[in-house]
Amino acid sequence: MRIIVMYCVAVPLWASVCASSDIPRVLTFRRRPSWPRSVEIAGWHAEAVAVALQEFRKHQGGKTDKGEPVYGDLRHYSVQLSRSPKAELPLRYAHEECVRVDFVPEYSERDRREATLGGRTHYGIEVSYDILKRNLKIIKTSFSR
Secondary structure: OHHHHHHHHHHHHHHHHHHHOOOOOOOOOOOOOOOOOOOOOOHHHHHHHHHHHHHHHHOOOOEOOOOOEOOOOHHHEEEEEEEOOHHHOOHHHOOOOEEEEEEEEOOOHHHHHOOOOOOEEOOEEOEEEEEEOOOOOEEEEEEOO
């Protein structure tokens, strides 16, 4: 009896979920995209990303003594935008509005095999820029270890 009741409740509920969502009609269990359809950010945040990107590109092409890229190809990086932690800013900027733009490199197969930890991968190094809202100036550059 319980099976019949659950079937009568579960099947219509499952059908309504499938009909109302944007899941493909063919029932597959693929993961949905990890990013939303659109992202809304303040205009000055977009300008801050542009300032950070310009600085990042200035240093591309450099290599370490071992021949590894310092700032790698941006296609192998993700860009993260967050508020700058007040405790990590220079004291004179601690009470001003700042944003942090992080360039985080992906892990390559080589990094996975070698169990690479820290802010450097085969594709490059992780770098963060803290940018002041008032004049869109980079006030701090940080590298991860």
